[in-house]
Amino acid sequence: MKFRLFRVEISGPPWLPVVGSLPSLVISSKKGSGFLCETLSAMSEKYACPLLGIRVGKDRMVILCNTESAKEVLGREEFDGRPTGPFFETRTWGSRKGVMIVDGAFWQEQRRFVLRHLKDFGFGRRTMEELVQVEVAEMAKFLMSEISKGTKQGAQGEYCGETVRVTVESSQQQPLAAEREQKSEGKREAVLWLHDAFGVSVLNALWSMMAGVRYEPDDKELRRLQTLLTQLFATIDVTGCPFSHFPFLRYCAPGMSGYRQFVETHQNIWEFLFAELERHKNTFKSGYCRDFMDAYLEQMEIERKEGRLDSDYNDEQLVAICMDLFMAGSETTSKALGFAFLYLIVHPEVQRKARAEIEAVVGRDRLPALSDRSKMPYIEAIVLESLRLFVGRSFGLAHRSLRDTTLQGYHIPKDTMLVVCFSNILMNNEFWGDAKSFRPERFLDADGNVNLPDCMLPFGFGKRRCLGESLAKSNIFLFIAVLLQQFEFTLPEGDKVPPLCGREGLTPTPYPFRARITQRT
Numbered sequence: 001m002k003f004r005l006f007r008v009e010i011s012g013p014p015w016l017p018v019v020g021s022l023p024s025l026v027i028s029s030k031k032g033s034g035f036l037c038e039t040l041s042a043m044s045e046k047y048a049c050p051l052l053g054i055r056v057g058k059d060r061m062v063i064l065c066n067t068e069s070a071k072e073v074l075g076r077e078e079f080d081g082r083p084t085g086p087f088f089e090t091r092t093w094g095s096r097k098g099v100m101i102v103d104g105a106f107w108q109e110q111r112r113f114v115l116r117h118l119k120d121f122g123f124g125r126r127t128m129e130e131l132v133q134v135e136v137a138e139m140a141k142f143l144m145s146e147i148s149k150g151t152k153q154g155a156q157g158e159y160c161g162e163t164v165r166v167t168v169e170s171s172q173q174q175p176l177a178a179e180r181e182q183k184s185e186g187k188r189e190a191v192l193w194l195h196d197a198f199g200v201s202v203l204n205a206l207w208s209m210m211a212g213v214r215y216e217p218d219d220k221e222l223r224r225l226q227t228l229l230t231q232l233f234a235t236i237d238v239t240g241c242p243f244s245h246f247p248f249l250r251y252c253a254p255g256m257s258g259y260r261q262f263v264e265t266h267q268n269i270w271e272f273l274f275a276e277l278e279r280h281k282n283t284f285k286s287g288y289c290r291d292f293m294d295a296y297l298e299q300m301e302i303e304r305k306e307g308r309l310d311s312d313y314n315d316e317q318l319v320a321i322c323m324d325l326f327m328a329g330s331e332t333t334s335k336a337l338g339f340a341f342l343y344l345i346v347h348p349e350v351q352r353k354a355r356a357e358i359e360a361v362v363g364r365d366r367l368p369a370l371s372d373r374s375k376m377p378y379i380e381a382i383v384l385e386s387l388r389l390f391v392g393r394s395f396g397l398a399h400r401s402l403r404d405t406t407l408q409g410y411h412i413p414k415d416t417m418l419v420v421c422f423s424n425i426l427m428n429n430e431f432w433g434d435a436k437s438f439r440p441e442r443f444l445d446a447d448g449n450v451n452l453p454d455c456m457l458p459f460g461f462g463k464r465r466c467l468g469e470s471l472a473k474s475n476i477f478l479f480i481a482v483l484l485q486q487f488e489f490t491l492p493e494g495d496k497v498p499p500l501c502g503r504e505g506l507t508p509t510p511y512p513f514r515a516r517i518t519q520r521t
Ligand code: HEM
Pocket: 074, 099, 100, 101, 111, 206, 324, 325, 328, 329, 330, 332, 333, 336, 387, 391, 396, 397, 398, 458, 459, 460, 461, 463, 464, 465, 466, 467, 468, 469, 471, 472
């Protein structure tokens, strides 16, 4: 159907009064895979148009379903805004703060400050590489100690607040368990939950630079916060959640509209970050910055001395930046790694090829380092393929048009949300062939060198491009290279292979799975 609410027609599902396109989206989603991004990709094909116009409640959105329109929007300054509204304001005490969901001159200055001062503590430099290397080595040590204890975590676990079992029917469990004991005799191995095993370790390198703190991989408080975040991310999508489209629901249905969970999760994270800020304030020495938090406190001091009492540099803005980085650092890389190891378990042949490359380039006498990366195209291809399959089932962060403008011949009014639908770009069969398969070779040319297609933009593009790209890539590369060098990962006998697509949310979450981790001899 075509409609005229953008003045020029943009194709899309019908817009009904009040609810907008919601009924069509729900019905189409139920018929399809259940992933909103796949539903919208299918609609874009149905309407034969790379731009889709949808409306949910009060929000008017353009969904960008091909590389050309995505690159155009991400590359043009008038689309560099971020959405406004209760959803984006509730997370930071009633007005937009931080670096991820702000725009204009405020965003430019704060983003510049974050990048400049994180660099002072190693971000994007050799120090960051060393921090990541420490974390990966610690993780390997942790797995080794679990192996020496012979840890076998039970088949029942927690996932997004629900209890799950990963073994096949219970009548088959006993013999399989007995068989496993016999087969594992003499082998150095452990059975551990792996889908959410990387959260603390990947956050550590970032947090060392932000707040000078690192945590043990099984730190209970940090894991609790990350679990709350994962649960929250599973209930919202890039457009928000029911209370963002229908703000009145905050008052009449706080539970059902997602408002209560949203506020409670944020309160937990605020508490954690304000406690860290308090510790910093109590030990802060002007002129001696230990980490990013200190650098920000130093800037607040300068602003105060210069009499700028309403300065943008204040406690809440500092905590909001930390929250943005905490969320971005927690909910992305660790999940991409969860998916990567699930795919590696399902594809032992990829593990074998990766190990052959590791043996040839690094051998066994030292751990792989980031300086080996250029000589390890196959591992690099595994990183890219894992990112493609992770990001390809989600959307980019929403942008907002800062003024009336046009896009590919269509009029786009000011304050329209524009969202990249990665599914049509990274999971498009026409371009990728077997888009749903895990096949790292697709990123290698005939000579075995890495070949990056134009549409491979999992970190976005332009001025709002992901701030953590190099950190994320370093983490994923090293975790894969080091852990495959040291261990073999297989599915415990009797465990089911979970659906590889993961569970939908703001970012997809791998379904729970355990791995049998065997020390290589
Ligand atoms: C697998 C890992 C990651 C992926 C796939 C990813 C992807 C993205 C994408 C697609 C965007 C939106 C770009 C846009 O709006 O056009 C983004 C923004 C952002 N990312 Fe990441 N990201 C990852 C990891 C990280 C990490 C580890 C950090 C922490 C340092 C981070 C910090 C940010 C921030 C702060 C923004 C907002 C930038 C801005 O609005 O100026 N990301 N990321």
